[in-house]
Amino acid sequence: MPTNPDREPSDRADPAPKFPTRLSLDDARTRIVELAAARPTSLESIAIECSLGRVLAQDVRAPFDVPGFANSAMDGYAVRHADLDASESTRLHLLGVTLAGGQAAPAAVAGGCVRITTGARLPEGADTIVIKEDTTVDGNWIHVAAGARAGANVRAAGEDYRAGDLALSRGATLTPARIGALASFGMREIAVARKPRAVLLTTGDELVAPGQPLGAGQIHDSNRYSLGGLLEQAGVDLVRHERLRDEPDSLRAALARASGDAEMIMTSGGVSAGEADYLPGLLAQIGEVHFWKVRIKPGLPFLCGSIGRTFVFALPGNPVSGIATFLALVKPGIDAMIGRGESPPRLRARLAWAIHKHHDRTELLRATIECDASGVLHATPLPKQGSGMLAGVADASVLVRIPEAAGVYGEGFVVEILPLPTALG
Numbered sequence: 001m002p003t004n005p006d007r008e009p010s011d012r013a014d015p016a017p018k019f020p021t022r023l024s025l026d027d028a029r030t031r032i033v034e035l036a037a038a039r040p041t042s043l044e045s046i047a048i049e050c051s052l053g054r055v056l057a058q059d060v061r062a063p064f065d066v067p068g069f070a071n072s073a074m075d076g077y078a079v080r081h082a083d084l085d086a087s088e089s090t091r092l093h094l095l096g097v098t099l100a101g102g103q104a105a106p107a108a109v110a111g112g113c114v115r116i117t118t119g120a121r122l123p124e125g126a127d128t129i130v131i132k133e134d135t136t137v138d139g140n141w142i143h144v145a146a147g148a149r150a151g152a153n154v155r156a157a158g159e160d161y162r163a164g165d166l167a168l169s170r171g172a173t174l175t176p177a178r179i180g181a182l183a184s185f186g187m188r189e190i191a192v193a194r195k196p197r198a199v200l201l202t203t204g205d206e207l208v209a210p211g212q213p214l215g216a217g218q219i220h221d222s223n224r225y226s227l228g229g230l231l232e233q234a235g236v237d238l239v240r241h242e243r244l245r246d247e248p249d250s251l252r253a254a255l256a257r258a259s260g261d262a263e264m265i266m267t268s269g270g271v272s273a274g275e276a277d278y279l280p281g282l283l284a285q286i287g288e289v290h291f292w293k294v295r296i297k298p299g300l301p302f303l304c305g306s307i308g309r310t311f312v313f314a315l316p317g318n319p320v321s322g323i324a325t326f327l328a329l330v331k332p333g334i335d336a337m338i339g340r341g342e343s344p345p346r347l348r349a350r351l352a353w354a355i356h357k358h359h360d361r362t363e364l365l366r367a368t369i370e371c372d373a374s375g376v377l378h379a380t381p382l383p384k385q386g387s388g389m390l391a392g393v394a395d396a397s398v399l400v401r402i403p404e405a406a407g408v409y410g411e412g413f414v415v416e417i418l419p420l421p422t423a424l425g
């Protein structure tokens with residue numbers, strides 16, 4: 001498997017930089033998370049049906065026992081276990097019927113039983129449910145097979161949540177099951193972290209909107225869609241996109257406008273050290289550069305800065321560099337801003353074949369993964385590893401993280417993997 005032949009023009013020493021530069025991936029992410037955690041978004045109350053994927057801004061305690069009353073887990077007969085013969089079938093008198101949501105059932109008196117459906121309140125006196133399949137009916141007499149366990153098929157009051165239990169913690173992501181729990185507590189609304197407002201700026205003289213004809217040397221602006229989708233999936237409110245030329249005055253004006261409208265600006269392109277790369281200089285002029293360049297491949301020219309209280313994440317224009325730096329650096333920053341307390345488990349896989357790495361940056365390779373019969377994940381890097389090749393990332397399910405040191409990483413070497421949003425959720 002050959003390594004990526006791409007060269008990035010900015011991959012060279014910087015003359016006396018005024019801000020930290022060439023950070024390791026982990027240091028860059030730590031710095032972003034620190035800065036972002038100091039700028040949390042406010043909270044808002046929203047209807048639970050609109051809360052999927054949002055982050056809880058409050059602890060939630062069960063307001064009452066759930067279930068609120070002892071009830072049946074099966075369709076069958078509510079009985080008193082003491083009435084049953086342990087070694088042979090017992091004949092019980094049918095006293096009545098109770099259905100889920102129905103009126104109060106007759107009490108289960110000695111020698112009697114009550115027909116019951118799943119979810120119906122346990123009749124007074126009964127302590128066990130015998131499933132329908134273990135009975136035979138003879139008019140008003142029910143024959144119960146021997147062997148019923150005391151307390152079988154009864155759901156106790158509060159066995160799911162006890163009144164006062166801490167059910168969900170601040171920082172939890174609202175999943176379908178958790179929203180279901182909120183509903184079971186009778187809640188219609190919930191306090192969540194407000195979505196950070198973001199403006200996306202794609203920059204480059206060569207960019208043309210999809211649907212427009214391409215002139216000489218022009219390409220369609222794909223980052224507007226790939227990065228815009230990532231932003232929306234990460235839980236930001238994408239308030240605006242602008243496509244800009246490599247022109248300092250219009251870039252400066254757009255950055256100033258965006259910093260007034262958003263808590264986060266994400267740019268693509270123009271952040272390397274090439275002739276038409278104005279962003280680092282402009283940001284140093286009108287704002288602050290926290291750091292520039294990260295020892296990763298692809299994505300070395302990544303810059304993190306601020307204009308006033310607005311974060312600026314300047315991503316390299318190469319489509320794969322943008323996606324990789326977003327997932328490795330911007331997403332953890334967004335999570336910190338909205339106080340997401342849970343990160344997905346760190347996943348690892350074994351390399352399906354050896355990687356020969358000739359540089360000293362962390363490499364994020366595009367790969368597919370497969371789980372073998374013994375539960376081991378294997379990552380197979382795809383052939384298209386160029387930082388401009390969308391096909392590689394479109395066909396991949398994960399990014400594989402190869403450590404910084406140059407060298408050979410053999411078949412079976414254990415690497416960290418970063419799931420790509422669409423493939424593994």
Ligand code: AMP
Nearest residue numbers: 202204221222223224269270316317318
């Ligand atoms: P830059 O980071 O501006 O030097 O751009 C690096 C590469 O990414 C160049 O080949 C650009 O044409 C390409 N590129 C920049 N912006 C975009 C975009 N929005 N969509 C697709 N490709 C882009």
Ligand code: MG
Nearest residue numbers: 204269270317
């Ligand atoms: Mg450019």
